[in-house]
Amino acid sequence: xxxSLALAVSVPLIGALLVTAVPGRVQGLGLLAALATLAxxxxxxxxxxxxxxxxxDLGGWGAPLGISLAADGLSAALLAMAxxxALAVSVYASGYFSRGETETHFxxxxxxxxxxxxxxLLAADLFNLYVTLELLGLTAAALGALTGTRAAVEAxxxxxxxxxLGSLAYLLGVALLYTAYGxxxxxxLGAAVRPEPIAGSALVLMTAxxxxxxxxxxxxxxxxxxxxxxxxPVSAALSALVVKAAFYLMLRLWLDVFAPLVTPWAAGxxxxxxxxxxxxxxxRALRAERLKLMAAYSTVAQxxxxxxxxxVLTALPAGDAREDLLVALLLMALTHGFAKAxxxxxxxxxxxxxxxxxxxxxxxxxxxxxxxxxSIGLAGIALIGLxxxxxxxxxxxxxxxxxxxxxxxxxxxxxxxTLLAAAYVFRVLSRAFNLEPTPRRxxxxxxxxxxxxxxxxTSAAVLGLAARPLWRLLGFEGGL
Amino acid sequence: MMTSLLYGGAxxxxxxxxxxxxxxxxxxxxxxxxxxxxxxGVFHLLIAIAERGALAPDPVPHAMVLTGIVVAVxxxxxxxxxxxxxxxxxxxx
Numbered sequence: 001x002x003x004s005l006a007l008a009v010s011v012p013l014i015g016a017l018l019v020t021a022v023p024g025r026v027q028g029l030g031l032l033a034a035l036a037t038l039a040x041x042x043x044x045x046x047x048x049x050x051x052x053x054x055x056x057d058l059g060g061w062g063a064p065l066g067i068s069l070a071a072d073g074l075s076a077a078l079l080a081m082a083x084x085x086a087l088a089v090s091v092y093a094s095g096y097f098s099r100g101e102t103e104t105h106f107x108x109x110x111x112x113x114x115x116x117x118x119x120x121l122l123a124a125d126l127f128n129l130y131v132t133l134e135l136l137g138l139t140a141a142a143l144g145a146l147t148g149t150r151a152a153v154e155a156x157x158x159x160x161x162x163x164x165l166g167s168l169a170y171l172l173g174v175a176l177l178y179t180a181y182g183x184x185x186x187x188x189l190g191a192a193v194r195p196e197p198i199a200g201s202a203l204v205l206m207t208a209x210x211x212x213x214x215x216x217x218x219x220x221x222x223x224x225x226x227x228x229x230x231x232x233p234v235s236a237a238l239s240a241l242v243v244k245a246a247f248y249l250m251l252r253l254w255l256d257v258f259a260p261l262v263t264p265w266a267a268g269x270x271x272x273x274x275x276x277x278x279x280x281x282x283x284r285a286l287r288a289e290r291l292k293l294m295a296a297y298s299t300v301a302q303x304x305x306x307x308x309x310x311x312v313l314t315a316l317p318a319g320d321a322r323e324d325l326l327v328a329l330l331l332m333a334l335t336h337g338f339a340k341a342x343x344x345x346x347x348x349x350x351x352x353x354x355x356x357x358x359x360x361x362x363x364x365x366x367x368x369x370x371x372x373x374x375s376i377g378l379a380g381i382a383l384i385g386l387x388x389x390x391x392x393x394x395x396x397x398x399x400x401x402x403x404x405x406x407x408x409x410x411x412x413x414x415x416x417x418t419l420l421a422a423a424y425v426f427r428v429l430s431r432a433f434n435l436e437p438t439p440r441r442x443x444x445x446x447x448x449x450x451x452x453x454x455x456x457x458t459s460a461a462v463l464g465l466a467a468r469p470l471w472r473l474l475g476f477e478g479g480l
Numbered sequence: 481m482m483t484s485l486l487y488g489g490a491x492x493x494x495x496x497x498x499x500x501x502x503x504x505x506x507x508x509x510x511x512x513x514x515x516x517x518x519x520x521g522v523f524h525l526l527i528a529i530a531e532r533g534a535l536a537p538d539p540v541p542h543a544m545v546l547t548g549i550v551v552a553v554x555x556x557x558x559x560x561x562x563x564x565x566x567x568x569x570x571x572x573x
Contacts, residue, residue, distance in 0.1 A: 065540065127544050134551045138558055145562060150569055157562040161511055164555050165502060168518045171548065172495055175522055178541065179488075179529045 004047055005056045005069040007040040008079065009119045016111035023104045027094050030107040034090035037114060041083035044122075045473075048076035052475050055124065068185065070124035073474035074330060078248055079121050081334045082241050084458070085341045086114050088451035092345050093233040095447030096352075102146060102231075109146075113139040113237065120245050125184040126174045129249060130167060137163035137213070140242045144230040155225035162212055162222045166246075169209030173202040190257050203258045207270075210253075213246035216307060217277035220300045224284075227296040232348020235292060239299045240341035244333055247306055251329075254310060262314055271311035275413040277304025282420035286427065291347045291357040294424055295340065298383055301417060302336045308410055309398065315405040323476040328397035330474070331467055335390035335459050339382035342456030346375040349448055365432040370442045371449040373432050378456035380425030382463075385418055390463030484528045491524030508563045512556055519552045 015033025019026045047054055053072040062068065071079070093110070097103040116135035123129045141160035145153045174184065180198045183189055193199050215223040223243070227235050254262055254270075281301030288294035309329045316322040349372045350365055351357040366373040382389040395414060402410045443449050471477070498518030502511055526541040526548075 127547070131547060131551065134555065138555060141562075142558060145565075148565070150566065153562055153565050153569075157508070157559060157566070160555070160559055160562065161502075161515070164515050164559075165499075165518075168495075168515065168522065171519075172492075172522050172525070175525045175529070175541075175544075178544075179525070184540070 003056050003058075004040060004043040005054055005071060005122055006058060008037070008044050009069070009115055009122060011040050012037045012111045012115040012118065016108045016115060019104075019107040019111065026104050026107040027099075030111065031090055031094055033111055034087050034114075037111075037118075038083045038087050041079050041118070044071055045076045045080045047071075048073060049473060067128055068124040069122040070187075071122055073470075074248075074252075074326075075121045077330055077334060077470060077473055078244070078337075079118060081337045082114075082117055082121070085240050085337055085455060086117075086237065088455050089233045089237050089341065089345070092236075092348075092448050092451040095445065096231070096233055096348065106143070106146060106231075106233075109139050109143050110233075110237070113143065113242075117241055117245055121248065124186055126177065126186065126189070127184050130171050130174060133170065133213070133246070133249070134164075134167050136242060136245060137167060140238055143234045144226050144238065146231055146234060147229070149229070151225070152229040155222070155229045158222050159226040162219075166209040166212035169205045169212070173204075173206035173209070176202040176205070186252065186257055190259065193258060193260060195261050199258065199261055203253070203261055203266075206253055207250060210246045210250040211273075214243055214250060214303055215300055216303055217273055217280055217300065220277065220281070220303075223300060224293055224296040227299065227344075228290065228292040232292075232344055232351070235295070235348070236341040236344035239296065239344055240337040243299060243303060244337060247303060247333070251306075255313070264311070264314060267311040267314035270307050271410065274304040274307025274310070275410065277301060277307065278413055278417040279304075279420075282417050282424065286420055286424040288424075289358055289360070291350060291359055291362070291428060292344065294359065294428065295343050295347055298343075298421070298424065299336075299340060301421070302332075302340070302383070305332055305336075305395075305414075305417065308413065312398065312401050312405050312407060312410070315407060316401060320477070321401055321404055323471070323474070324397050325401045327467070327470050327474060327476065328394040328401075330470060331390045331463060332394035332398075335382050335394065335463050338455045338459035338463070339379040339389075339391075342375050342452050342454075342459060343379040343383070345448070345452035345455065346372045346379070349445075349452065350376075359428055359431055362428070362431040363434045369444055369449070371444070371453050373429075374442075375449070375452045375456040376432070377425075377429055378453075378460040380429065382456070382459035384421045384425055388464040389460045390467060391459075393464050393467050484531045487528035488525045491521045491526075491528060494518070494521030494524060496521075508559070512559055516552060516556060519548065523548055 019029050048071050055070040058067045097106055116132050116139060120132035120136060123132055141156045145156035176198055178184060181189060181192045212219045227239050278301050281297050281304060285294045285297035288297055313325055347357055353369060382391055385391040385395045495518050498514045498521060501514035523545045526545050530537045530541040532538055
């Protein structure tokens with residue numbers, strides 16, 4: 001019988017090898033591999049939906065020697081989001097890159113990144129997580145430098161170095177954990193970890209390393225230049241997926257592995273950093289001169305929102321309220337994934353058509369490219385958190401839980417962040433609408449505009465209206 | 481026990497030295513060497529904990545070090561390639 005978990009990692013990997021071997025047909029083979037990967041991810045999600053969680057030992061070798069893969073509701077939901085975003089990015093890339101060198105370099109790296117991402121979401125032990133984390137960092141840095149301009153190479157080199165520093169800190173934490181408990185399996189570690197100094201040091205090292213990779217304030221300095229200078233499809237993948245992978249791992253560690261160690265103070269510190277990220281990221285997004293830079297700073301702010309959940313999750317006892325909050329966290333992460341990918345893809349089209357992406361000179365974009373402007377608007381709805389987007393439901397539950405757990409001081413953060421998000425989104429939209437003539441056609445280039453539009457639409461309408469299955473996927477009873 | 485403590489402690493010190501050098505020095509080559517020293521520190525620690533007295537050494541940390549070396553080599557190569565690209569740019573001006 002075929003193992004869906006192994007397929008989800010190996011199919012994009014085989015695709016990467018194929019497009020490297022046959023550079024003449026990269027586009028067709030690449031799109032084929034993207035569709036096949038989406039199918040395998042769909043299989044994983046369906047199996048998790050039916051069975052709750054999956055685990056497989058590759059080659060029949062279990063822990064500690066073998067490599068195990070595991071999936072539960074959280075990883076399946078992120079896996080599915082990543083696959084949908086990645087398919088949209090693939091279709092967009094096939095229309096965005098002109099035939100030539102850039103295209104033959106893009107596809108192998110892109111499929112390799114996808115394989116690393118799937119591996120990270122499915123890995124069941126800490127060392128394989130390290131390997132996939134490094135693979136993700138290497139491919140992401142290489143993709144970011146794809147245009148070969150000086151600014152892009154400089155930003156990607158800094159991204160690479162910072163990422164290496166982060167993963168070495170993580171690796172030292174892994175070594176400490178192995179010293180203390182003699183296992184790397186997350187489930188076994190979760191049962192064995194006790195509150196003692198060596199586990200505490202490991203938690204600090206791993207969290208610091210991952211926070212660096214997830215660009216949590218004040219370690220976000222590398223993100224805006226790296227994401228803003230990459231080609232549009234790459235920016236979309238970096239901002240929507242790669243940063244979130246590091247956050248996913250951090251969440252796993254805090255909730256599953258180190259749960260007995262997490263004190264309210266430690267979680268409060270993460271919340272504080274998250275709050276500062278919301279303020280700083282939103283403020284810089286509002287002041288940004290370029291559309292892609294605005295989108296990149298907005299990612300800094302959105303990672304901040306995700307960290308705001310940590311102190312509230314720690315404070316709530318196990319039960320319905322905590323389960324709702326976990327779903328809300330997932331909903332925020334998924335919505336941001338779709339919205340930010342859509343926004344970056346649309347920004348790339350604006351940049352290509354106008355020759356620049358200076359927000360102040362965007363006049364008439366709405367008239368020239370109605371579908372693209374509509375995508376930016378829809379993605380904006382999701383970034384602000386207006387109904388019916390998924391982030392509206394997410395923020396709503398977060399506010400409710402904040403009040404229930406008595407930590408009212410997070411509320412002003414959410415309110416100010418939302419207000420600033422509204423300001424930076426409307427700043428772009430107001431500039432886009434100042435030319436008079438009527439639009440000729442809604443969609444000008446279907447292959448690139450439709451993926452961006454669909455991603456933005458998913459973030460703004462679908463996730464909020466159809467959030468209920470997420471409860472079921474995570475194995476919870478409740479719902480809205 | 482004493483030897484493994486010595487080796488492990490040396491590994492942690494190497495990691496700290498590498499971290500310091502990475503943060504302090506600007507040139508790319510020095511940063512890369514610093515990162516590799518940090519990595520060697522972690523590998524040191526892993527080799528030290530593999531020792532189990534009379535028993536055969538634990539193979540898992542050894543496998544981790546081997547994988548880690550492969551990762552470190554590829555990361556260094558990519559960083560050097562990017563650094564060279566930037567230098568070629570400078571020369572062309």
